[in-house]
Amino acid sequence: MKYTEDHEWMSLDGDIVTVGITDHAQEQLGDIVFIELPEVGTQVTKGDEVVVIESVKAASDIVAPLDGEVVEVNEAIVDTPGNVNEDAEGDAWFFRVKIEDTSQLDEYMDEDAYKDLIA
Amino acid sequence: MxxxxxxxxxxxxxxxxxxxxxxxxxxxxxxxxxxxxxxxxxxxxxxxxxxxxxxGQVLLDGSQAAAELEALVPQSLLGLEEGRQRYAFFTHANGGILDDLMVANRGDHLFLVVNAACKVSDVAHLRRNMALSEVIPVTxxxxxxxxxxxxxxxxxxxxxxxxxxxxxxxxxxxxxxxxxxxxxxxxxxxxxxxxxxxxxxxxxxxxxxxxxxxxxxxxxxxxxxxxxAGLCLYGHDIDTTTDPVQAALTWAIQKVRRPSGSRSGGYPGDAVIGPKLAAAEIDPDDTRRVGLVPEGRAPMREGVQLFETEDARTPIGRVTSGAPGPTVGHPVAMGYVPVRLSLTGTQIWGEVRGKRLPARVAPMPFVPPTYKR
CATH class of the missing domain: 3.30.1360.120 (Probable tRNA modification gtpase trme; domain 1)
Known part of the structure; x- marks a missing residue:
């Protein structure tokens, strides 16, 4: 598992990376009521705003942490955005990207470094 | 902090x-x-x-307090019974709203509750204009x-x-x-x-x-x-650029202070507000605060520009408050649109993150009030 400073988590399986937000992020956002996900097939570049999250309080963007192609999105969280508050680092992942260069993940934090960041 | x-x-x-x-x-x-x-x-x-x-909590003391305060607001305060409270707003000479407040008649004095962000200027405004009364901020x-x-x-x-x-x-x-x-x-x-x-x-x-x-x-x-509840937040839904008619707050102006009432006018901005209250026909191009219900699930928050059609170039208004409505289970908003587009059910479009999304003009409040009348 790798982590970004924007409180996203990434888990690599072959050349597919699953992306979600951390439990810390969902706690900061509060009750999530609306999520807009990218379309499957979208080519994303690191830094692109790909997801919109609306909580009761405010809207926030999630940026693509990696270059790649979106191959799957989690429709379940669009139907029930509150799932992200329940299980942010489990079933409530956001999208999956297929990447060509897995070394892109190297620059990101491991779990210990991320825990230090939010401590 | x-x-x-x-x-x-x-x-x-x-x-x-x-x-x-x-x-x-x-x-x-x-x-x-x-x-x-x-x-x-x-x-x-x-x-x-x-x-x-x-x-801000403020006491107004003096036998002329209600009469003097009537020169600052379009509400009837001489008609406010002892033991009763009334919603009011300080108006500006241009017809806009300086602040909204509650006024209570407590027998030998008035008690005001005003907005936090406005309380210093409100007290100064009261002191400048109420020569015969004592203005006492409660701190x-x-x-x-x-x-x-x-x-x-x-x-x-x-x-x-x-x-x-x-x-x-x-x-x-x-x-x-x-x-x-x-x-x-x-x-x-x-x-x-x-x-x-x-x-x-x-x-x-x-x-x-x-x-x-x-x-x-x-x-x-x-x-x-x-x-x-469809209630205005000062500095967002109402301010010095919105008059009480545009803000759909005319319910809070008692008959006696309206044109042809026995204490008509005599407050700042009466030359702007009075004729609008008296007008037989409403100017269709004036603006009106309305309730809005976005048709999808995306909230339309403060600042969202409103358009008459999906591809219109020029906005016709903007959202002044908007959020998910936890009780109603869908997003709710309020904002200003031209009078001609202010009827319940009218479809307009809000631009959210570059996309035009439909919304309908809706009656407020969005939830029925449960006041004990």
């Missing part, structure tokens, strides 16, 4: 685990561990306790709101309040000293606002919070509750 002022309940908020934010020069609780959504729903289901001590009292269907039962364990009706005010002795009580609030629910001396404020708040029905509620839920 060192430069921020603290209310008498500051230590209590920290003790309760509140997340504190700067608001109108004060460090205030935006939410407690329950979270905005549950705090909102709890208030509508039982009772929520809000710290609104940042708001040693906290102000709490207890709102929701269980508010009467909860507060009733401390002082008898069951006989009070919506907008009644009373001063009562209690274990927490003298309480200044009004049966009012800003959530659309039945409830009370209570002014208590700062020395007894925390004990009073804790006594209420110990009750089964009562949870502490932060500013986050206060905002979504008042939006569902």
């Amino acid at each position: 060192e430069d921020l002022k603290k209310t008498p309940l500051h230590a209590l908020h920290l003790d309760l685990g509140a997340r504190m934010v700067p608001f109108a020069g004060y460090e205030m609780p935006v939410q407690y561990p329950l979270g905005v959504m549950k705090e909102h729903l709890h208030t509508r289901a039982a009772a929520g306790l809000f710290d609104v001590s940042h708001m 040693d009292r906290a102000l709490l709101a207890l709102q929701g269907p269980a508010a009467e039962a909860a507060l009733g364990r401390i002082v008898p309040v069951a006989e009070m009706r919506f907008m009644d005010v009373s001063v009562q002795e209690s274990d927490y000293g003298e309480l200044w009580i009004s049966r009012s609030g800003y959530t659309g629910e039945d409830g009370f606002e209570v002014s208590v001396h700062e020395a007894q404020a925390e004990a009073f708040a804790r006594a209420l919070l110990e009750m089964e029905e009562v949870e502490p509620i932060g500013l986050g839920a206060r905002d979504s509750l008042r939006l569902e």
Whole structure:
């Protein structure tokens, strides 16, 4: 598992990376009521705003942490955005990207470094 | 947050685990561990306790106070009975609104509650214009709101309040000293606002919070509750650029102060507001504050530009407040549109993150009020 400073988590399986937000992020956002996900097939570049999250309080963007192609999105969280508050680092992942260069993940934090960041 | 002022309940908020934010020069609780959504729903289901001590409390003393205040607002205050409270607004010479407030007649004086961000300028405005009255800011009292269907039962364990009706005010002795009580609030629910001396404020708040029905509620839920209730937030939904007719607040202007009333006009901006109140035909190009229900699930928040059609180039208005509506289960908003587009059911478009999304003009409040009239 790798982590970004924007409180996203990434888990690599072959050349597919699953992306979600951390439990810390969902706690900061509060009750999530609306999520807009990218379309499957979208080519994303690191830094692109790909997801919109609306909580009761405010809207926030999630940026693509990696270059790649979106191959799957989690429709379940669009139907029930509150799932992200329940299980942010489990079933409530956001999208999956297929990447060509897995070394892109190297620059990101491991779990210990991320825990230090939010401590 | 060192430069921020603290209310008498500051230590209590920290003790309760509140997340504190700067608001109108004060460090205030935006939410407690329950979270905005549950705090909102709890208030509508039982009772929520809000710290609104940042708001300005002002006494107006003198036999001419009501008459002098009538020269600053388009409301009837000479007609306000003892023991009653009324919603009012200070108007500007251009017809705009300087602040909105509550005015209570407490027999030999008036008691005002004004917005936190405006209280310094409000007091200066009162002093400049009320030569015969004494303007006394109350700085040693906290102000709490207890709102929701269980508010009467909860507060009733401390002082008898069951006989009070919506907008009644009373001063009562209690274990927490003298309480200044009004049966009012800003959530659309039945409830009370209570002014208590700062020395007894925390004990009073804790006594209420110990009750089964009562949870502490932060500013986050206060905002979504008042939006569902269709109530204006000063500086957002109303300001010096919106007159009371545009703001759809003419219900708060009593007949006696309208054109052909016996105390017609005589307040700042009457030359702008009066003719609009008297007009036989409404100018279709004037603007109107309306309720809006976005058709999808994406909230349209403050600042969202509104358009007449999906591809129109020029905006016809903007959203001034918008959020998910926890009680109604869909997003709600209010904003300004031209009168010709202000009828209930009219479809307009809001631009959210570059996309035009449909919304319909809807009646307010979005939830039926439960005031005890």
